[in-house]
Amino acid sequence: MAEAVILKSLTLKNPFIASSGTCGYADVDFIPLDKFGAVVTKTITIKPRAGNKPPRLVETPAGLLNSIGLQNMGLKAFKTFLAKFEKPTTLIVSVGGESPEEFATILRELSTYDLIDAFELNLSCPNVKTGGEVVGKDYAAVSNILEASLNSSKKPLLVKLSPFTEQLEEVLDHWESKVEAFVLFNTFPAMDIDTQSGKPILGAISGGLSGPAIYPIVLNSVYKYSKAHTLVASGGIVSANIAKKFLLAGAKALEVGTGNLWNPLFIETLIKEV
Amino acid sequence: MAPWYTEMINETVKLKKLDLGNYVVVSFGSVVEGELPQPGQFYMFYKDYVKKPFSVAFMESNSIFFIIKKVGPFTNNIPDEVRVEGPYGKPFPAMVSDVFLVSGGAGIAPICFLAQRLTEQNLPFTWVHGESIEQNVTLLDYLPVKPQKVSVEPTLVTDLLPEKEQFYCACGPKPMLKGLVTKWGTNGLVSLEERMACGFGACYGCVITTISGYQRVCKEGPIFEAGEVLWQKL
16 A cells, blocks of 8 residues: 555655654664654653663563653754754654643744654653653643643644543544544553562663554554544554554554564565555 | 665574574574674564574674573574574774683673684684583584683683783673673773664663763664773663
């Protein structure tokens, strides 16, 4: 297939999007990013973040557990980076923050860059004030961020939700007409324990689970909500066959993450076989 | 410059395996010029949702050999066929004469490949290797180049070091590397390992703590200057 898709205002040359955190700042070597319909950068926060202490990865059956901790260069350095950047394809910048104001600030400052085609709000950022809950934990929290973001952004907004967003239906119903698309979902909160030491394996204790282990759960939600909503599916798309399932379930586009990490040429398989 | 993907391998290969008890010598063939790995570089092996990095141990004609220690589900039962990607990572820089090579356990792989290249370049070197048990020493019979001295615990490889420190290249378990740094300081290069998801710098999962912050083992490494590494955080 690999035909162009239109979300609402945004046209992608194919439905495949390299997801945030799997292709650096849309500048990673080895993955032919120009072949994707769009690429989402690492999440940008106002201040640079060193990320979580290692270990940051755990291998799990049919999945990948990570706790990178939003390591990124921060808004100021990212603007310097953009000044010399040539984007490989449609460019979506992932934006993170701990408060609606932080989202608004980043969106306002980056909206002036012509080469950015859209933003993706990462609503799974940890909220330090509430002890690490995600910033988009429920309808009220998501709504506060979306109000501030819509007032500040001059570009289409994709909204990447945590799989455990409370009052998910209310979020989708209320904000559907105002955003470009919802991305279902970010990684699933998860952890693992080393039986020899008796301790959590990840330096940050918990992280997010991706990979094929989660695709049936995500597929269930995409199928359920795709009739009334513009959805980008994200979660466990590591084969052309799984990609087809999500398109059949009604997703308009597909975010691919772990699949790129496991095979940097995965996009070629998708274009050929989906 | 040609795009990267003509200079590296990303293909499914059949593996040849020689089971030596705790080690398996694994190889695949048919690499062509332009795809040749350099000492310190590694390949990712992928099979059924598991992807693992393995350093090149030596080459024979156009085949690449790996020395893999059995430590978990994948290495205990290495598949007959895997998709390989590589070579990845920053190799050892060009060497001079009289480098001191130190390896321990599975850390023998990159050091052996370096020793092979040094031998080909007629650059003299000293190589000491440590093993945890006597049985593992049989591995050395299968290598194209061999260490001059081998220790078996309770003797440690660091017990074999001369008093006067020398410039070193080392790879091995973290306690061994820390012992080396304690004894000889940081005038050397170390090859480090971490859990990896991608192997090519995309995921930022394999970082270690250095004097300039977190650095990716797969991209900025796996070869690091010993003085760059914050050893107390390793």
